Amino acid sequence: MEPLHGPIRDYAWGSRTVIAGLQGRPVPSAGPEAELWLGAHPGSPAMVCQGEARVSLVELLAAEPGRWLGDEVLARFDGRLPYLMKLLAPEAPLSLQAHPDPEQARQGYATDQALPPTAHRNYVDPYHKPEMLVAVAPFEALCGFRDPRVSAAVLEAFDIPALKPVVAALRTGVDGLRDAVQRLLSWPAVDRAALVETVRTTDLGPGYVAEQELVRGLAGWYPGDPGVLVALLLNHVRLEPGMAIWMPAGNLHAYLRGAGVEIMAASDNVLRGGLTPKHVDVPELLRVLRFEVLDDPLLQSVPVAPGVVGWRVPVEDFSLHRVRLDEETQQARLTLTGPRVVLGASGAVAVRDAAGEVTVEPGRAAISAADGGELLFSGRGEVFVGAAGI
DSSP states (O other): OEEEEOOEEOOTTBBSSHHHHHHTOOSSOSSOBOEEEESOOTTSOOEEEETTEEEEHHHHHHHOHHHHHHHHHHHHTTTSOOEEEEEEOBSSOOOEEEOOOHHHHHHHHHHHHTSOTTSOOSOSSSOOOOEEEEEEEEEEEEEEEOOHHHHHHHHHHTOOGGGHHHHHHHHTGGGGHHHHHHHHHTOOHHHHHHHHHHHHHOOOOGGGHHHHHHHHHHHHHSTTOTHHHHGGGEEEEEEOTTOEEEEOTTOOEEEEEEEEEEEEESOOOOEEEESSSSOOOHHHHHHHOOOSBOSOOEEOOEEEETTEEEEOOSOSSOEEEEEEEOSSOOEEEEOOSSOEEEEEEEEEEEEEETTEEEEEOBTOEEEEOGGGOSEEEEEEEEEEEEEOOO
């Protein structure tokens, strides 16, 4: 077991209180702190603390792949750590986005590799990026399409003649979702500001209080962005600590605010559709989107052992468990495949493997190599454990 130091990404939408406060540093932080990365992604690899030295996890995996990854992960994922774990802290809405499935990622990456060096690339690697998030503080998100007929009623309430074709498409149900999304995201640039401002200032009445609050908030952050209207086609979920959402490939989503532990396949492929100043490629987004209703974006936890719950997802890249220790449950054990990353959420939890012990406190992390064997947890507090899902 070794301490793991994760880099903090300073995206503009990040909080200046969540990560700093969790780690016991001065609040507010000097700048926004959006994501704490715990993995071997080349964009921001974590550092393993070995005595006084810090060594990149990428270098350790390359030097001793058998020890760190184990035979199963090494063979299945071509020598890569297959997951990336994060502490996510949005204070402002993230972009509307979706991620490709494995075949779409391979095709997209191959196509992008043939582009001129100066061209924009949607795909930075050939891997898919399913992801899940567990709230550690109240968290809001937009997750997957809701019933299109419900969305049609909301858009119709604005009484905007130009939106009638979108409403008509949504009234046909799932079959009209693609047409509705394409119309909104392809809205003429010269008319976008007026449309979003009309939506922002129109009073929908008591029947649509939540939708009214949502669009006014999003329009304040992103005036003139048609993603404000696309947001009304999605499930708006509010998570309490311990609640989780699962975002498979092709599901349109956006995280709005809060704090959560996120784990995903180790990829950085993002197709954006709005609520962002970054590049938006509508045709490519439409290619990867799944135009289907996501009835329930919540993912229920499953008891694993005293003090331990897990979340089951249909991918091999990752698994996530939560260990919670108190006076009643003072110890817990977990046997998981490949390298294990442990992130502290509260209290102080000692984590021991065959190589040693590290005490993990809030916002701090440790890693156990694949050859470390069973993990033993003791103390008082809560930690999250990321591992491969095979």
